[in-house]
Each structure stands twice: as structure tokens, then as C-alpha cells.
Amino acid sequence: MTLADQPSPTPAKRSRRADAERNRAAIIEAAGTVFAEHGGAVDVREIARRSGVGMGTLYRHFPTKDDLLLTVLELQFGSWLADAHQRATATEDPWQALTGFFEQMLTTQSRNRAVVESYTTNGGPTPACAQRCHSFIDELRTRCLDAGLLRPDVTTADLVLLSGSLTQAVLTTGDTHPGQWRRLLRISLDGLSSRNTEPLPDPTPHPDTSRKD
16 A cells, blocks of 8 residues: 555544644643743642633643643743843844843742742752853853953853752742842853953862861
């Protein structure tokens, strides 16, 4: 039997497939909103309610809440990072590109509790996303370094750790002082400037030679 002789999918099967795709899209859209508002601890029944599907349908697409959370976070993070990269590429000033990245990252996180939680627990939505972000930060650092705008001893690892620290600040101050992270970001960016010439401490801890066993 050739491919031409094989029967094509029936309209009923195509309709069921289209319904399943619409349900999956509705679940992901609702989950994105609910996770952003309440974090990863939210009851999935609220997601099912907002998406307009039953619990059975939700579990057929996503057997566990973690499956759904990871899917949502990866999609959101990928979309955000693509937008951030596009903005940075369109920004001629390297320092503005770097500061704009931090501003955009923290603004996005301040509106999405689940994203912030994911950074504090495992460094990002997924290891692949974290690696993409690391590479992007390295590009921004190199641009600023080549332009003489960044302290020469600042490493990509420094900037990655800084982003994690500021993310934690967004989480811990979000309910009581939601704008506090902006002050901390400004302080941090001032410290990164090439105007500061005093050498940074060695990131490798030195053994304590004063101790006596």
C-alpha cells in the first residue's frame, strides 16, 4: 500500500485533536497567570477552573503539577529571554544594554512569583534556560568590558550571582517593599562601573592560617 492509498484521518479524529490542542493551550495560558499570581504552591483546581477544563483533562495533558509548572516556566522564560536579547541587540550603548537587561529581568520577576521561586530553588526554570541566560549575560559583560565601561575584574559568574541575589530581593521584599529592588539594583550597578578602581576581593577563599589545631 502506498502513502496515497492510506486512509486519511477522519474528520472526527481531526476534531478531537484540535479540541485537545485548544485545551492544552487554555491550560498553559491559565497556568501562566495563576502561577504568576500565587507561585508554584497553588492548587491545580484553580488552574482547571480558569482554563475551563475538567481535572481529568488537565491531568491527561500534565500528569503532575510539576510537569505543568516546568512547561509554563520554560515557555515564559524563552519568550522573555528572546525579547531581552532583541532589545539588547538594538541598544547601541553597551552599558544601557546591561542595565536594561537587569531592569527588564527584575521587572518581569516582580510580576511573576513562580519565576522568582524557580530561581531561588534551582537557579532558573530549567538547566537549559539557565545556560542560555548565562551565555547572554556573558555577551553583555563582554560588550561593556570592550567599551571600558565595566570593572575589568568583574566576571560573568559575578553577574550571574548578582542577578540571583537581586531575584531573591524581589521575592523577600515584594509583599512589604515592592520597589526596594530598584534601589539595590542602582547600588549594584554603581559598583560595577569602571569608575571604581579598587581591586575586588579574590573570589577564591584563602585558608585561615591563623587557626591552630
